[in-house]
Amino acid sequence: MLTRLFIFSVLMVLGAVDASNALAIDYNQLHLKSLVTNDTKLDHGNENLVTIAMIYQPGCKWCKKQGKALAKIQHQCAQYANIALIGADGKTQTLRRELRHFDKNLPAFEANKKFLLKIQGVEAYPTTVVFDKKGKLIAKKRGYIAPKKLAQVMALITEQRCDSVL
Numbered sequence: 001m002l003t004r005l006f007i008f009s010v011l012m013v014l015g016a017v018d019a020s021n022a023l024a025i026d027y028n029q030l031h032l033k034s035l036v037t038n039d040t041k042l043d044h045g046n047e048n049l050v051t052i053a054m055i056y057q058p059g060c061k062w063c064k065k066q067g068k069a070l071a072k073i074q075h076q077c078a079q080y081a082n083i084a085l086i087g088a089d090g091k092t093q094t095l096r097r098e099l100r101h102f103d104k105n106l107p108a109f110e111a112n113k114k115f116l117l118k119i120q121g122v123e124a125y126p127t128t129v130v131f132d133k134k135g136k137l138i139a140k141k142r143g144y145i146a147p148k149k150l151a152q153v154m155a156l157i158t159e160q161r162c163d164s165v166l
Contacts, residue, residue, distance in 0.1 A: 032109035035087055035096050050157045051082040051131040055111060055122050056098070057089040062144040063126040064101045069147045071103030073154055077162035081154065086111050086129075088122055130157070 054070055056063035067085065074083040085102055087095030088111040099108055116122065119129060123142050130139040130153070145153075154162045 032086065032112060032115060033092075035085075035092070035099060035108040035110055047135070048133055049080065049082050050133055051084060051135075052153070052157075053084040053086050053129050053131070055086045055088050055125065055127040055129065056102075057087070057125045058094045058098045060125040066126050066128075066144055066150075067102040067106070069145075069150050071106060072147075073150065073162075074103065074106055077154055077158060080158035080162045083107075084109060086115070088116065089125075 052070070052073075054063065054066055056067070070083050070085075073081070077083075083106060085099070085106050085108040087098065087108060090098070092110055095108075095110055102108070111122075119137060119140060126144060128139075128141045128145055129137060132138050
């Protein structure tokens with residue numbers, strides 16, 4: 001179980017907003033529509049792992065840049081954490097088209113109003129959200145995250161099993 005110290009460590013590395021008390025969102029209960037298939041069941045990977053999701057919008061150059069770092073993490077650390085993309089602020093077709101800029105192995109979903117309300121909206125793109133193993137939102141960071149910081153977060157959330165990814 002994640003301790004308050006662990007959550008604090010993740011927040012300090014990211015410079016993120018503490019979402020652990022304010023947002024009682026269960027990622028596993030959300031029904032986000034897949035942008036890759038027409039499935040409406042959220043299948044983001046192994047439900048026993050921490051999940052990092054990047055919320056992107058069409059035309060966001062920083063999203064594309066961060067997406068490259070997330071793809072490296074996905075390839076090297078898939079057994080330790082779920083990595084996903086969540087598209088927002090665009091029509092489904094546009095969000096799907098934007099996926100050409102990201103690794104095809106990254107699962108991608110479309111944000112819905114319920115999801116956006118639960119995470120208290122998105123102020124800037126990319127926005128990265130971290131969910132614990134139970135699907136509870138523990139951190140939210142707006143803006144681009146440098147690869148070195150992403151690597152630090154991965155080391156923390158995977159208990160040092162994935163610490164040299166970038």
